[in-house]
Amino acid sequence: MNRQGEPTKEAWGSRLGVILAVTGSAVGLGNFLRFPGLAARYEGGAFMVPYFIALLLLGLPIAWVEWSMGRYGGAHGYNSSPAIFRLIWRNRAAPYFGVLSMIIPVVIYMYYVYIEGWCLAYALRYLCGRMDFGAEPTAYERFFHQFVGWTGDGEALHTSGEGLLGSAVFFLIACFVLNFILIYRGLSKGIEWFCSWAMPALIVCALLVAVRVLTLGTPDPSKPEQNVLNGLGYMWNPTTSNISFCEALCNPEMWLAAAGQIFFSLSVGFGIIITYASYLGKNDDIALSSLTAAAGNEFCEVALGGLITVPAAFVFLGLSFVQDPPGTFGLGFVALPNVFNQMVFGRVVGFLFFFLLFLAAITSSLSMLQPAIALLEEGLGLKRKASVAFLGFITAIGSTFVVYFSKDLKVLDTFDFWVGTFAIYLLATFQVLLYGWVLGVERGWEELNRGAEIRIPHWVKYIIKYVSPVYLLTIFGFWFQQQFLQGPTKPGELTRLQQIQESSVVRFALGFIGVVALLFALLIAQSVKRWNKAERDRKEAAT
Amino acid sequence: MTLGGWVVMCLSVGGVTALLIWCFYKVFTTPGAAERIHSQADIETPDVREEE
Numbered sequence: 001m002n003r004q005g006e007p008t009k010e011a012w013g014s015r016l017g018v019i020l021a022v023t024g025s026a027v028g029l030g031n032f033l034r035f036p037g038l039a040a041r042y043e044g045g046a047f048m049v050p051y052f053i054a055l056l057l058l059g060l061p062i063a064w065v066e067w068s069m070g071r072y073g074g075a076h077g078y079n080s081s082p083a084i085f086r087l088i089w090r091n092r093a094a095p096y097f098g099v100l101s102m103i104i105p106v107v108i109y110m111y112y113v114y115i116e117g118w119c120l121a122y123a124l125r126y127l128c129g130r131m132d133f134g135a136e137p138t139a140y141e142r143f144f145h146q147f148v149g150w151t152g153d154g155e156a157l158h159t160s161g162e163g164l165l166g167s168a169v170f171f172l173i174a175c176f177v178l179n180f181i182l183i184y185r186g187l188s189k190g191i192e193w194f195c196s197w198a199m200p201a202l203i204v205c206a207l208l209v210a211v212r213v214l215t216l217g218t219p220d221p222s223k224p225e226q227n228v229l230n231g232l233g234y235m236w237n238p239t240t241s242n243i244s245f246c247e248a249l250c251n252p253e254m255w256l257a258a259a260g261q262i263f264f265s266l267s268v269g270f271g272i273i274i275t276y277a278s279y280l281g282k283n284d285d286i287a288l289s290s291l292t293a294a295a296g297n298e299f300c301e302v303a304l305g306g307l308i309t310v311p312a313a314f315v316f317l318g319l320s321f322v323q324d325p326p327g328t329f330g331l332g333f334v335a336l337p338n339v340f341n342q343m344v345f346g347r348v349v350g351f352l353f354f355f356l357l358f359l360a361a362i363t364s365s366l367s368m369l370q371p372a373i374a375l376l377e378e379g380l381g382l383k384r385k386a387s388v389a390f391l392g393f394i395t396a397i398g399s400t401f402v403v404y405f406s407k408d409l410k411v412l413d414t415f416d417f418w419v420g421t422f423a424i425y426l427l428a429t430f431q432v433l434l435y436g437w438v439l440g441v442e443r444g445w446e447e448l449n450r451g452a453e454i455r456i457p458h459w460v461k462y463i464i465k466y467v468s469p470v471y472l473l474t475i476f477g478f479w480f481q482q483q484f485l486q487g488p489t490k491p492g493e494l495t496r497l498q499q500i501q502e503s504s505v506v507r508f509a510l511g512f513i514g515v516v517a518l519l520f521a522l523l524i525a526q527s528v529k530r531w532n533k534a535e536r537d538r539k540e541a542a543t
Numbered sequence: 544m545t546l547g548g549w550v551v552m553c554l555s556v557g558g559v560t561a562l563l564i565w566c567f568y569k570v571f572t573t574p575g576a577a578e579r580i581h582s583q584a585d586i587e588t589p590d591v592r593e594e595e
Contacts, residue, residue, distance in 0.1 A: 015577045019570055022582040023563075045551050052555070186590075229544045236555070237548035267583075276583045285579040292566040293582055298559040306555065367583050377590055384590040453576050454569055 022289060023296025024199030028364040029115055029329065030265035031301040032206070032357060036309035036335075037328035038261050044235040044310060046248035050258035057471050059262040060294055061464045062428050064456070065435040066268060067286035068447040070277025072439070079278040080375040081271045082524045083531060089438045095524050100427040101271025102375060102520040105368040106391065107419040107513060108270075110398030111412045112365050113179055115329050117171030118148070119358035122333065125165055126351035131337055137316040140337045144330060149406030153505070156406040172403055176396065179365055183373075184388045199363075202356035206304040209336070209353060212343045213312050219342060226318055231311030234322060252478035253496075259428075259475065260421030265301055266294055267364070269428035271371040278374075287452035312339045327409040328416060369395075372520075379527020394516065401512060405505050414509040417496065429472045436465035 039047045073084030082098025125131045133139035147168055149155030159166040218227040239245045248254070263269040277286065313335035314322050325331040340350035369391050376387035398415075405411040435444045441461050448456065483497045499506050570576050 015571050018577045018580050019567055021585055022580060025582040045548060048551055048555055052558075232552065233544035233548050236552040237545050238551055239545070239547065272583070276586045276588075279586050279588055280581060283579070284581055285576070286581075288566065288569055288573075288576065289580045289582060291562075292570060292580070295559065295563040295566045299563045302559045303556045306552075370588060373590070374588075451579055453573050453579060 019292070020197060020200055022292045023299075024197075024360075025363060026266070026293040026297035027199050027202065027300050027360045028265065029112065029119075029357070029361045030261070031297065031360075032305045032309065033115070033329045033332040034264060035261055035301045035305045036313075037325055037331045038257050039235060039306065040310050040313065040322045040325050040331055041328070042251070042254040042257060043243065043248050045238040046245055047254060047258060048236070049238075049249060050255040051261065053471075054255075054259040054262040055294075055298065057463060058259055058428065058468055059266050059268055060291065061460060061468050062263075062432055063266055063268045063273065063290040063294060064287065064448050064460070065432055065444070065464060066273040067277045067290050068444050069431065069435060069439065070274035071280050071282065071284070071286060072444075072447050073274070074278030074280060075282050078378065079275055080378050080527075081274050081371060082375060082527060083378055084274060084278065085434065086528070086531065088434055095528050096521060097427075097430050098271070098375070098524055099517050099520045100423055100430070101274065102372050102524075103513065103517050104270050104419055104423050104427060105272055105371050106395060106520075107398060107415055107423075107516060109365055109368040110395050111402045111415050112361065112368065113175050113395075114168075114172050114399055114402050114412070116179075116358060116361040116365060117168060117175040118329075118333060119354045119361060120175060121147070121165065121168065121171040122337070123351050123355035123358055126340070126347050126354065128165060129347065130162075130165055131347070131350060132341070133337075135341070137338050140341075141317065141321070141326070141334045144326060144333050148330070148409060149403075150326060150408065153405050153407045156403050169403055172399060175362075176399060179362070180388065180392050182362075182366055183369060184385055184392075186384070198356055198359045201352070202360055203300065203304070205349065205352050205356055206300070206308065208349060209339060209343075210304055210307045213308050213315075213339055216312070216315050216339075216342065219315060223318070226315050228311055228315055231314035232307075234314045234319070235306055235310040252475060252482045255475045256425065256479045257421060259472070260424055263424045263428055264420055265297055267367075269424040269431065270368075271427065272367055274431075275371045275374050276367070283451040285451050285453045287448060287456050288454045291454065308339070309335050312336065327413055329412075330409070375520075375523065375527060379523065379530055381530070394519070398512065398516070401509065405509070407505075410503065410505045411509045414499075414506050415513070418510060419513060425472065425476065429469065429476070432464060432468045432472065436469065441465045 039051075069084060069088065073079070073087055076087055078084050078087055080098065081101035082095035085098050086095040088094070122131065133143060145151060147156075147166065149157070149168070156168045159170075164170045213231075214228060216228045216231075218224055220226060239248075267273055273290075280286065309332045310322065313325070313331055316335060316338040321334075322331075326334060336353065337350065340346035340353070343349055369388070372391055373384060373387045376382045376390065377384060382390070402411050402415065435441070441464060444464075445461050483495050488495050488498070494502060500510065570580060
């Protein structure tokens with residue numbers, strides 16, 4: 001600062017660094033791959049209504065809730081969610097809600113690292129000139145299906161004569177090992193610093209791709225309806241040719257998925273923020289920090305992801321493909337190579353885009369195991385390296401299931417819905433109730449505003465206490481009613497409960513999630529004994 | 544692309560861009576903000592330091 005209190009050149013540099021770090025840490029696979037996949041599945045424009053409502057009534061308020069509860073727990077010497085829940089709510093059941101905050105990041109890690117591998121594979125294939133499948137758009141779809149083993153279980157294990165560059169398993173192993181080396185050796189911070197500069201490059205790259213998509217026109221004159229305006233229309237029009245706007249809005253699963261996407265991309269309801277916030281100082285800002293991270297995330301997701309992937313998929317592959325994309329994450333891996341194929345220096349842009357996306361994914365996956373590491377250290381007294389090795393074993397088993405049961409990416413989809421949407425939803429509901437009704441909204445508000453760089457409007461307090469819980473529980477009620485009474489909204493689709501009844505792979509995946517949950521419940525039970533003993537010892541020492 | 548589509552797109556893209564610009568403005572103009580603002584990226588977990 002100079003004498004007049006104006007920021008100096010050096011201060012501007014550090015502020016820019018902060019902005020790059022905060023917004024960079026928010027970017028991940030959810031923005032460019034998961035969001036477009038969901039928007040396409042739920043008819044684009046109609047999806048944006050529950051999406052923005054969820055951002056305003058759930059995402060931002062619950063992000064503040066998590067940061068506040070985490071810092072509150074840290075001030076009392078706790079870092080893991082089960083311990084923080086137990087601190088806030090003196091009930092024997094409280095720490096066991098922490099099972100959710102353990103299984104969510106750990107199970108998501110099992111498939112997230114696999115998709116990270118796809119990004120790395122695509123980047124290296126572009127680098128080696130192995131992504132040129134010509135002008136036929138469906139060739140990219142065929143390659144993706146072959147690469148991930150879409151047609152049958154175990155198919156992803158075959159490379160079809162392409163060597164390591166055609167092996168999804170090889171890239172999974174490479175990413176898995178890389179992640180564990182970085183976590184095991186505690187090198188995450190160096191990578192995060194590197195990525196805070198790489199992420200703006202990803203945004204510039206995405207802007208270039210967006211410009212190319214918006215100038216595509218009608219690439220195939222024999223299919224005039226597949227033009228960029230119709231592609232944008234599919235993404236943004238409130239009504240579509242198939243169903244009316246009101247009919248689309250009457251789908252409770254869309255509201256659940258929209259809230260789930262907000263939670264997924266903001267990392268809210270994961271149990272990650274609460275652990276990281278516990279390491280903050282008591283006068284650090286959490287209000288503007290979380291808002292800036294959310295704003296960076298939303299810009300990448302809506303302004304870039306929303307203008308690129310769905311319109312490009314529509315233009316090259318048509319309406320039927322967009323309405324039934326190859327899994328939530330698969331849309332981008334089929335649509336984007338078509339765009340790069342139509343770009344000047346498309347090979348270079350393709351490499352840069354997928355490589356930078358891989359780096360964005362790495363920054364996210366490196367933080368996913370920290371909540372469980374914190375529990376193992378705090379509750380069981382394990383060292384960091386032992387904790388990482390233990391988690392490495394569990395996640396390796398889970399990732400093996402994801403890659404082996406590759407037909408229709410069934411296990412990945414099951415994990416992504418039941419953990420990446422449903423469990424996150426449950427944890428977010430529990431946390432907002434805990435903050436508003438147990439910790440007390442006044443106490444929580446004081447925690448949130450200490451050191452805050454912005455003044456959060458007073459009415460947000462009432463949103464957190466009343467509106468968010470009612471909103472979450474109402475959607476949940478309607479979703480249950482749809483699952484049990486109404487059936488699917490689209491003909492030929494199965495409800496989630498019907499999928500469980502029909503598919504042994506889905507039941508197997510859910511059984512695996514149950515086993516992981518049971519394991520963490522046992523670990524939490526052991527940790528509670530340790531925390532109780534420590535508290536008794538402290539009391540005895542005091543008397 | 545209908546008129547409704549243009550409206551939804553402009554509001555959505557414009558809204559998130561405006562929010563991002565406002566956040567940047569606050570970070571650049573609030574004295575001391577750079578020292579007290581954090582992300583997961585710059586929070587070093589104490590267990591890493593202990594093992595070093």
